[in-house]
Amino acid sequence: MNKQGAYILAIDQGTTGSRAIIFNRQGTIVSDAYQEFKQYFPKPGWVEHDAEEIWRSCVAVIQQALRKANISSSKIAAIGITNQRETTVVWNRRTFQPVHRAIVWQCRRTAALCASERFKKYSGFIRNKTGLVLDAYFSGTKIKWLLDEVKGLRRRAQRGDICFGTIDSWLIWNLTGGKVHATDTTNASRTLLFNIRTLQWDKELLKIFNVPSKILPEVKGSGSIFGYTQSGVAGLAASIPIAAVMGDQQSALYGQGCHTAGTVKNTYGTGCFLVLNTGKKFIHSSEGLLTTLACDARGKPVYALEGSVFIAGAAIQWLRDQLGVLQRSGDSEKMIQGLKDTVGVYFVPAFTGLGAPYWNSEARGLICGLTRGANKNHIVRAALEAMAYQTKDVFDLMQKYSQSRIKELKVDGGACQNNFLMQFQSDMLGIPIVRPKIVESTAKGVAHLAGLTVGLWRKKDLESFQQKDRVFVSAMAVAQRKEKYEGWRVAVGRALN
16 A cells, blocks of 8 residues: 555446546545546447547546545555446557457347357356356457457457457556556456356356457456556556456445345446345346356455346436437436326337346337327336336346345435435335435445555444435335336337337
């Protein structure tokens, strides 16, 4: 740890923007900065990012957060990185130049590959080793696509001239001036190439996807020293340790204090991600839940069950950007005030297929139940309700497979600040919803682990940082809940067909 340091810098690199948050020794946010970046949609169902633009956005928010806090970067004790998972970057080891735009986790370009007879026969084998379903969501098929489609890339990969990484690896590479090519267990577990039982890159999986091992990053525990900053990079002082790395959903789980088996959180962001810590227990689900790696209080690997909903807050962004229904995403709660219901409107936001528990890449978005009495406000409410319905789809399965009654749900992410949504979620699940004072649990999680790793904090300090903002308690009759949810199931059936 930097002996001068009394602050932790968290870099939260998300799907639509990059954020930097600086925490002081008391665990309080002293400054933050955020910057959106461009989304590219070259073909229907394809989603890309410019990896260099992502790096520039991270540099910008780091510098802005330092200016806002009015501190020198020499005061930073450690850096934590949390990131959009599965998004795939391949770059030139010598020039640092990406060989292609990053392929985003939402991208469906490899859906046909996953559905092909050639790969379907391996689905059970892959599931047993990785805990994942064979789907275009994950990195493995994205890497294969790049190696197959970018001229000369496979030959360069076999020579060891290029690097593959999820966004965390890309940021570590840049922050360390190309000295470190690494990732953590949580991000590695989302690639279809990492055996979550042995905690190693798997030779048989690499053979199936025809991926050379030379391009892969070194895998470390989430709470490790990954490397040190190079002087002047991103305006930072030299030798600041990168002391924690976690995929965004695992970081949010950690940030909510869910370090032990049986604790659960849901993040309402671009997508919705419900994650249940199962400790040392590897739970296999045959109905669309994923088994993945999270970490315990010290950053060591543990197992978790996850339900991934592809489109949640992104539906509100779509109403804002594509339809112009609202000016700001934050206006959604104000727009629906006074509405008793959606007058029968359901919105299934299957823009890129449906994730858990359906895993149907052919499903497409649907707004149904429209009558002359429906207006834009009802559609906005239906988009909000869809987040709660999709969460219930996953939550019910999670209770079934964990064989335990979940007593409360901890929530985070931008959309959890919507009081209507949180109340409706409690009504749908029939349990309390607990919202923390700091809803940026993703950044908080990796900051807490980085501080713990370098000795700035102890475990009991992290426990004292957990503070509730509000608890929402279910007020809906069981019969009404069942009726509304049945309407949702009918709408999903239409989107699937």
